[in-house]
Amino acid sequence: MSPFAYHDGELHAEDVPVRRIAERYGTPCYIYSRAAVEQTYRAFDAAFAGCDHMTCFAVKANSTLAMLNLLARLGSGFDIVSGGELQRVLAAGGDPGRIVFSGVGKTAEEMRQALAAGIFCFNIESEPELLRLDRIAAAAGVTAAISLRVNPDVDPRTHPYIATGLQQNKFGVAYAEALRLYRRARDMGHLAIAGIGCHIGSQLTELDPFVAALDRILELVDQLGSEGIALTHVDVGGGLGIRYRDESPPAFAEYAKSLTARLGGRRLKLLLEPGRALVGNAGILLTRVEYLKQGTERNFAVVDAAMNDLMRPALYDAYHEIRTVAAPNGGGATYEVVGPVCESGDFLAHARELSLRENDLLAIMSAGAYGMSMSSNYNSRPRAAEVMVDKKEAHLIRKRETIGELMVLERVLP
Ligand SMILES: *Cc1c(COP(=O)(O)O)cnc(C)c1O
Numbered sequence: 001m002s003p004f005a006y007h008d009g010e011l012h013a014e015d016v017p018v019r020r021i022a023e024r025y026g027t028p029c030y031i032y033s034r035a036a037v038e039q040t041y042r043a044f045d046a047a048f049a050g051c052d053h054m055t056c057f058a059v060k061a062n063s064t065l066a067m068l069n070l071l072a073r074l075g076s077g078f079d080i081v082s083g084g085e086l087q088r089v090l091a092a093g094g095d096p097g098r099i100v101f102s103g104v105g106k107t108a109e110e111m112r113q114a115l116a117a118g119i120f121c122f123n124i125e126s127e128p129e130l131l132r133l134d135r136i137a138a139a140a141g142v143t144a145a146i147s148l149r150v151n152p153d154v155d156p157r158t159h160p161y162i163a164t165g166l167q168q169n170k171f172g173v174a175y176a177e178a179l180r181l182y183r184r185a186r187d188m189g190h191l192a193i194a195g196i197g198c199h200i201g202s203q204l205t206e207l208d209p210f211v212a213a214l215d216r217i218l219e220l221v222d223q224l225g226s227e228g229i230a231l232t233h234v235d236v237g238g239g240l241g242i243r244y245r246d247e248s249p250p251a252f253a254e255y256a257k258s259l260t261a262r263l264g265g266r267r268l269k270l271l272l273e274p275g276r277a278l279v280g281n282a283g284i285l286l287t288r289v290e291y292l293k294q295g296t297e298r299n300f301a302v303v304d305a306a307m308n309d310l311m312r313p314a315l316y317d318a319y320h321e322i323r324t325v326a327a328p329n330g331g332g333a334t335y336e337v338v339g340p341v342c343e344s345g346d347f348l349a350h351a352r353e354l355s356l357r358e359n360d361l362l363a364i365m366s367a368g369a370y371g372m373s374m375s376s377n378y379n380s381r382p383r384a385a386e387v388m389v390d391k392k393e394a395h396l397i398r399k400r401e402t403i404g405e406l407m408v409l410e411r412v413l414p
Pocket of ligand 1: 275
């Protein structure tokens with residue numbers, strides 16, 4: 001059941017008419033459904049119930065404190081990619097013992113902070129990073145648990161979803177280098193080899209690439225085992241897709257079954273780093289039509305949300321369904337849905353059949369992941385408010401920014 005549905009002729013988030021949220025908190029405004037996040041997290045985690053596992057929400061998908069807190073309450077771990085995300089998870093009440101730290105460019109300071117917090121594991125992406133972490137752990141007098149993120153080199157031609165927007169080369173260590181690096185890590189004084197992992201891309205809608213990547217990683221697990229380097233976990237990353245339009249991503253149960261089946265008799269804890277799959281369809285971006293503009297070739301609906309609020313259409317030419325908040329009753333015209341930002345790339349949707357008048361509210365669907373977390377202040381636009389709905393209640397979880405707040409850190413020359 002979708003948390004965003006029409007009742008009495010207008011779109012609701014759970015039991016709250018989204019129109020009321022617009023009246024109270026203004027637009028543009030992100031709206032999340034608590035029930036949707038809870039149901040999705042529980043369904044995902046339950047799919048792996050038969051297997052020793054840890055679900056680590058990828059914080060970059062949605063890093064708002066209330067969202068992280070909600071997931072922490074559900075027992076989620078977290079996959080972070082910066083010191084800022086570490087601080088957010090800790091501020092939200094996340095368990096440091098359930099944090100994995102990914103990313104190609106961890107600074108010395110970020111490593112120190114993560115060691116001090118006592119995170120579960122560092123996902124290491126290069127040889128120099130291994131050396132740096134050993135040095136920093138030594139200086140702190142601790143041992144750092146590590147896992148190498150390996151590039152499994154799964155052929156992108158047979159799996160086009162992986163290739164989309166992914167620069168494989170920047171991420172992970174080359175497959176052929178992995179064994180040598182594990183041997184090196186074994187001989188370093190302040191590293192504890194814990195696991196191995198990969199993350200092959202995002203919005204994947206087929207199982208095959210996940211399975212192929214895991215199989216490649218497990219070959220390394222076995223080779224390492226035969227050399228006496230025993231790993232305790234394997235991290236399959238994130239990347240499970242959602243339905244934006246007509247995609248049919250694998251169900252959680254199928255995903256879990258095909259991964260756990262590959263583990264065979266190996267005694268390995270399975271780590272998962274889902275981002276989009278947990279929150280993508282738990283949020284919408286609410287926006288208001290400012291102008292309906294008749295072009296010579298196209299009609300434009302100029303709305304008050306823009307690429308700074310939701311970057312995915314501009315960045316990836318991504319599709320988001322757009323719904324009128326008033327239940328559709330036929331008619332209408334074809335619109336380009338665009339924002340006020342001074343860029344031709346500032347569009348939210350192309351050629352949508354919509355029945356619109358000025359001042360109407362629109363819901364941009366599937367905006368719970370990589371929406372607010374990728375937003376910016378481009379064009380000096382304050383970032384949107386965020387609201388979490390819980391049954392009949394709408395809680396403001398992030399106030400709309402003010403222009404004053406945008407300028408507060410700045411100084412003019414004396
Ligand atoms: C972005 C990212 C994820 C989450 O990806 P989704 O497609 O949102 O599931 C997981 N792990 C790493 C290392 C990432 O960079």
